[in-house]
Amino acid sequence: MRTAVCLMLGIVVAGWAVGSPDLPPATLPALQPNKLYGVGLPHGDVTPATSCAAASCHGGGQTGRPGSELTTWAPDLSVGPNDPHDPHSRAYRVLFNQVSVRMARLLEPDKEKPCPPHLNQLCLKCHSVDGANPQVAAEGVGCAACHGTSEEWLTIHYQPSWKSKSNPEKAKSKFIPTKNLVARVSNCATCHVGGKDRDVNHDLIAAGHPRLAFEYTRFHYQPTYQKHWKDPDDTATYESRAWVIGQVASLRAAVEVLQARAKNSNAPWPEFAGYSCYACHQTVGNGEPRGSGTDTSKPLGWPGWEVWYTATAVPAALVAQKIFRDVPPPQLDHLKDLRYLMERRTEPGQAVPKAPSQTDVLNVTEHVLSDLDRWLLDVQQAEDKRSTSPVSSELLGQLGRDLAGSALHDGKLRNHDWDFLAAHYLGTVAMYHAGGGTAKYPGWQDPLQKLGCDLHFPRSCEGEPRFNSPGAFGTTKLNKIQYNFGRLKSGFDTSGGSQ
Ligand code: HEC
Numbered sequence: 001m002r003t004a005v006c007l008m009l010g011i012v013v014a015g016w017a018v019g020s021p022d023l024p025p026a027t028l029p030a031l032q033p034n035k036l037y038g039v040g041l042p043h044g045d046v047t048p049a050t051s052c053a054a055a056s057c058h059g060g061g062q063t064g065r066p067g068s069e070l071t072t073w074a075p076d077l078s079v080g081p082n083d084p085h086d087p088h089s090r091a092y093r094v095l096f097n098q099v100s101v102r103m104a105r106l107l108e109p110d111k112e113k114p115c116p117p118h119l120n121q122l123c124l125k126c127h128s129v130d131g132a133n134p135q136v137a138a139e140g141v142g143c144a145a146c147h148g149t150s151e152e153w154l155t156i157h158y159q160p161s162w163k164s165k166s167n168p169e170k171a172k173s174k175f176i177p178t179k180n181l182v183a184r185v186s187n188c189a190t191c192h193v194g195g196k197d198r199d200v201n202h203d204l205i206a207a208g209h210p211r212l213a214f215e216y217t218r219f220h221y222q223p224t225y226q227k228h229w230k231d232p233d234d235t236a237t238y239e240s241r242a243w244v245i246g247q248v249a250s251l252r253a254a255v256e257v258l259q260a261r262a263k264n265s266n267a268p269w270p271e272f273a274g275y276s277c278y279a280c281h282q283t284v285g286n287g288e289p290r291g292s293g294t295d296t297s298k299p300l301g302w303p304g305w306e307v308w309y310t311a312t313a314v315p316a317a318l319v320a321q322k323i324f325r326d327v328p329p330p331q332l333d334h335l336k337d338l339r340y341l342m343e344r345r346t347e348p349g350q351a352v353p354k355a356p357s358q359t360d361v362l363n364v365t366e367h368v369l370s371d372l373d374r375w376l377l378d379v380q381q382a383e384d385k386r387s388t389s390p391v392s393s394e395l396l397g398q399l400g401r402d403l404a405g406s407a408l409h410d411g412k413l414r415n416h417d418w419d420f421l422a423a424h425y426l427g428t429v430a431m432y433h434a435g436g437g438t439a440k441y442p443g444w445q446d447p448l449q450k451l452g453c454d455l456h457f458p459r460s461c462e463g464e465p466r467f468n469s470p471g472a473f474g475t476t477k478l479n480k481i482q483y484n485f486g487r488l489k490s491g492f493d494t495s496g497g498s499q
């Protein structure tokens, strides 16, 4: 039971009632097999992570080893921020740090006592397990956030009768079958992209929240993220699947966030956080001619909608077709309509820019969600049946070159949107990792390095990385930059991982 909760004014909590752990179970919607396992989970009884802690269960005491999942996840105060650790167990604690406290003040500037972040339901939805009581919430993003609430399976999940159940059956008991990549990644996206009741909007970002820019394979390779599992050895098939599923699942979540924004008549519209940051936030006066790439379709200050999540949708659909041969590729026509709607500024013959109509956006988001869900559900089933086609190194080579080629042509950037380039860069890196992390493919290393260095953010005078605008976007500067492949201080790091 919650005693002290506060909801922030003006922040979306559309649709869902705020989690009420004491609802009788009968009123909770049952998980259907034709539902995404990792999204829209009903609230359950959130048992504390410590209930998984027995040495014979998950508290084996050897970080990174099977049987030591809790030991690996649990906060270890002796590790430094750059040492491998699991950030999820400190997710609640960061709600007390200076950034969070300042954020609370900036979000409610008129209040003498703004809502403390650790009592703010909005923060708690992503920084702990949604619906957990305050004591359990204090554990941060615990086991239940990713594996599901365990009241129906805690006492049986190690028995042969449970292990022989199918994934749809397990999911009915609120277990999230995380070996299924659709289940896993669409669940990560509920926090790392957002969802209908979770929005890191421009207000939060301007108040200090890091921008959420999720790309599953890059998170998966984050060298400081100490995982408590080992991924399969067939990197070619596994990593390329992870990339394409990550693309579609993240895009789906971004569209769900947009739908909630469009539904909410009190929220800012159109929401800035859905547009390319650097269309508005630019380095002033660096003398670079803008819009001089091969893409001159968008004048300066004309932000693209969710470029981060849409830029590689077409190549992802092509990859999808090659990897899941029995599944029709995701349909992208409605997505095209949605982008048009979100990016159009004037009607024909009209000079004054106009915000997109919320009603039109709502209509189209329904279709887009249904298109993406169709594909995700089919692939979720294919993942359950393990019916993926093996991926050859020739295919990876082709995909990597295609991705790099859509961003760079003859050494020139095809588009000056940072998100567009970063999305292609990360896709190319994913294929590179899928190929075992070696430069086996002629014609790769170069475009990859070029893209990587162009995405660098400038350093401060002390050489510290800082949040600003990307340093060099002009094609003229491209060739003068010292490449530093593999170490991108803007948060993208291609080193580490399993190489
Ligand atoms: C949609 C989910 C979501 C919501 C809502 C949300 N956060 Fe976060 N927050 C995240 C994620 C995910 C990260 C990690 C971002 C990353 O590194 O990519 C994060 C990171 C942070 C960080 C930086 C942590 C660090 O280690 O540096 C702070 C501070 C923070 N959030 C505070 C808040 C506060 C305060 C609120 C409520 C006002 C809030 N968050 C709401 C998902 C969310």
Ligand code: HEC
Binding pocket: 049, 052, 058, 066, 069, 070, 071, 073, 074, 088, 141, 142, 143, 144, 145, 146, 147, 177, 178, 179, 184, 228, 229, 230
């Ligand atoms: C951020 C999400 C997340 C959190 C939090 C999390 N897990 Fe996991 N866990 C995963 C993923 C993803 C996998 C890999 C897929 C799989 O093996 O099911 C996994 C795998 C596992 C496995 C199987 C490991 C293997 O070798 O096959 C166990 C057991 C497990 N987790 C237990 C736990 C326990 C106990 C906790 C809490 C202390 C926890 N997890 C917290 C995401 C998470």
Ligand code: HEC
Binding pocket: 087, 088, 090, 091, 092, 094, 125, 126, 127, 128, 129, 130, 141, 145, 146, 184, 185, 187, 188, 189, 190, 191, 192, 219, 220, 222, 225
């Ligand atoms: C319940 C919400 C939630 C879920 C589900 C979740 N995360 Fe997180 N994740 C967070 C928050 C909040 C943070 C920030 C923690 C901090 O910095 O203190 C975070 C941090 C991270 C970081 C570190 C990011 C950085 O920039 O350093 C990685 C990597 C990560 N998560 C990966 C994953 C993956 C992979 C999954 C799915 C298997 C996942 N997360 C599922 C909430 C979540």
Ligand code: HEC
Binding pocket: 202, 205, 206, 207, 208, 211, 272, 273, 274, 275, 276, 277, 278, 279, 280, 281, 303
């Ligand atoms: C349509 C233009 C526009 C877009 C797109 C936009 N912003 Fe902003 N941003 C602004 C304006 C105007 C302000 C100043 C007013 C305010 O704080 O809201 C601002 C303020 C900020 C601030 C606070 C700066 C400070 O010094 O206090 C941050 C941080 C920020 N934006 C980050 C982002 C990020 C990250 C994105 C992309 C996800 C983004 N913005 C997208 C226009 C935009």
